[in-house]
Amino acid sequence: MIERIGILGAGAWGTALAAAVTTAGRQALLWTRNAELAQEINEDHSNSVYLPRARLDPSIRATSDTADLSGSDALLLVVPAQHLRGIAGGLDAILPEDTPLVLCCKGIERNSGKLMTEVAAEALPGRPLAVLSGPTFAAEVASGLPTAVTLASEDSGLAAALAESLGNRSFRPYLSNDPTGAEVGGAVKNVIAIACGIVQGRALGDNARAALITRGLAEIVRLGLAKGGRSETLMGLSGFGDLTLTCTAVQSRNYALGLALGEGADFEDLMSVRLTVAEGVESAAAVTTLAKTLGIEMPISKAVNAILHQGADIDAVIGSLLARPFTSE
Numbered sequence: 001m002i003e004r005i006g007i008l009g010a011g012a013w014g015t016a017l018a019a020a021v022t023t024a025g026r027q028a029l030l031w032t033r034n035a036e037l038a039q040e041i042n043e044d045h046s047n048s049v050y051l052p053r054a055r056l057d058p059s060i061r062a063t064s065d066t067a068d069l070s071g072s073d074a075l076l077l078v079v080p081a082q083h084l085r086g087i088a089g090g091l092d093a094i095l096p097e098d099t100p101l102v103l104c105c106k107g108i109e110r111n112s113g114k115l116m117t118e119v120a121a122e123a124l125p126g127r128p129l130a131v132l133s134g135p136t137f138a139a140e141v142a143s144g145l146p147t148a149v150t151l152a153s154e155d156s157g158l159a160a161a162l163a164e165s166l167g168n169r170s171f172r173p174y175l176s177n178d179p180t181g182a183e184v185g186g187a188v189k190n191v192i193a194i195a196c197g198i199v200q201g202r203a204l205g206d207n208a209r210a211a212l213i214t215r216g217l218a219e220i221v222r223l224g225l226a227k228g229g230r231s232e233t234l235m236g237l238s239g240f241g242d243l244t245l246t247c248t249a250v251q252s253r254n255y256a257l258g259l260a261l262g263e264g265a266d267f268e269d270l271m272s273v274r275l276t277v278a279e280g281v282e283s284a285a286a287v288t289t290l291a292k293t294l295g296i297e298m299p300i301s302k303a304v305n306a307i308l309h310q311g312a313d314i315d316a317v318i319g320s321l322l323a324r325p326f327t328s329e
């Protein structure tokens, strides 16, 4: 039985997952690089920086020493995508080779274009891998509100064991053997959510957002299939489900970032003050490069990348998207 769950990363999602783990009756050990935050979690049972309104179960323990994770029966990887390689690599010497790794971060490594399972397989070679993804705002999970996730692994026995260990009445895993599809859905939906925020910020209407969600899903499916994922995964919780959630709620950091940009805020100003991660920023660049390499069309993702990273004018980019030739669905 998977009893002791190590959680690498005590941001909003790592902390919410610790809450789900304790609700399921398992032990949660959170790792954070910030010793003061570990002390706060242990002594005050709160995470005032990343999940300010949550009261945490006192059984949740935190540490800033990665060596403490070596006794985990499974390790959830919940650090921002661009930091996974660096942080996880430091665990290779201390983590047993049979410890399952569960990728809970949603992004693509910008420098390499690699998915999180690909990065984990290089940073911590040989360990069994799974992906946990889906429509999951951390604050709602921490409050015990009903949530369903995809738990995907090529090893169906591992996915089932993880579901048994982590699942409960309000945190319901659905099993899949398509981790690639689950990862692509989780990463690209953040980019499409930025696009949706931008059109809402520009007051272009709900029709425009529905069009972006639908054509965004077409981009997710193209990339997912090209990477070896399956279309039913991309139509499930970790694809369509998460895309819908993230593109329609101001609670989403990616959507909210797009909204602010659409309303006229400066990208660099927004990034210079933010504490929390908006994965779509880095993934927009990664997805654009990957689409070019794989020879697939992803015009919305490319447009977001042009706005964020190439200084393109928002109205000019929207004008170019609207001027694209008519085509079939």
Ligand SMILES: NC(=O)c1ccc[n+]([C@@H]2O[C@H](COP(=O)([O-])OP(=O)(O)OC[C@H]3O[C@@H](n4cnc5c(N)ncnc54)[C@H](O)[C@@H]3O)[C@@H](O)[C@H]2O)c1
Pocket (backbone or CB within 6 Å): 009, 010, 011, 012, 013, 014, 015, 033, 050, 078, 079, 080, 081, 083, 087, 104, 105, 106, 107, 136, 137, 138, 139, 275, 276, 277, 278, 279
């Ligand atoms: N918050 C959610 O609702 C939610 C839900 C599902 C998945 N996720 C995914 O989980 C992952 C983590 O997101 P989060 O919401 O927990 O993060 P967060 O925004 O709450 O916190 C930021 C995290 O990044 C870490 N960090 C910041 N700068 C760093 C650096 N230079 N080096 C190493 N670590 C650094 C911080 O210590 C902190 O743990 C992301 O991939 C996100 O997409 C988040």
Ligand SMILES: O=P(O)(O)OC[C@H](O)CO
Pocket (backbone or CB within 6 Å): 106, 134, 135, 136, 137, 138, 190, 193, 242, 245, 246, 251, 252, 253, 254, 255, 277, 278, 279
């Ligand atoms: O706040 P966001 O945009 O990072 O989205 C959080 C989760 O990924 C939603 O499923």
